[in-house]
Amino acid sequence: MVLRVAVVGSGPAGSCAAEVLAKAGIETYLFERKLDNAKPCGGAIPLCMVAEFDLPPHIIDRQVRQMKMISPSNIEVDIGQTLKPGEYIGMCRREVLDGFLRDRAEKLGAKLINGTVHKLEMPGLNTTDPYVLHYADHSSGSLEGEAKTLKVDLVIGADGANSRVAKAMDAGDYNYAIAFQERIRLPEDKMA
């Protein structure tokens, strides 16, 4: 039996998850309520993301080499001072980045659904019953959308800060979020 997975939300997290799933031959459904969404975001991405996410050059709108950040308490940080020659901070437009990642996931086999997921029915414990997603399908162009359902074996909630999926699965409230990135520099002689 082929595993069916629904990814709710096609920001960077959702589209990247859908891409990995589709590449693995998993039946993947990628939901996005607003295909031209331009999320309010600074749009700064680290240089390493270009290679790691295999982004084409046109995704970078501006190559920033000098940037001063000033906190509300007037602490200043000159970001550009930490950059080495040839390095830059990539500034992108979110509608461009998100659109690129979403289209790539779709090309690799994820089925893109322009729909708003508004309810998630959870299967009972110790059953193989599916999850049932209730959503408004906007593919005809209507804002209200057509009410539809989809049954899947797994759901990935990538629907942002106010995630309905997280609420449906009673993931709890969080007062803070932790993001981390670990990079280890090996001595040159160990790199080989």
Ligand SMILES: Cc1cc2nc3c(=O)[nH]c(=O)nc-3n(C[C@H](O)[C@H](O)[C@H](O)COP(=O)(O)OP(=O)(O)OC[C@H]3O[C@@H](n4cnc5c(N)ncnc54)[C@H](O)[C@@H]3O)c2cc1C
């Ligand atoms: C003001 C601001 C500035 C920021 N600046 C930066 C920055 O410069 N650099 C940086 O790296 N990060 C920045 N961030 C953080 C960054 O925006 C987030 O970390 C990132 O967008 C999270 O990606 P995501 O894919 O998890 O969620 P999101 O990008 O939030 O994507 C969620 C997607 O799910 C969709 N969705 C939501 N609910 C549903 C539903 N019910 N059904 C269907 N679709 C749904 C939404 O339309 C959206 O497309 C900033 C954030 C803010 C608020």
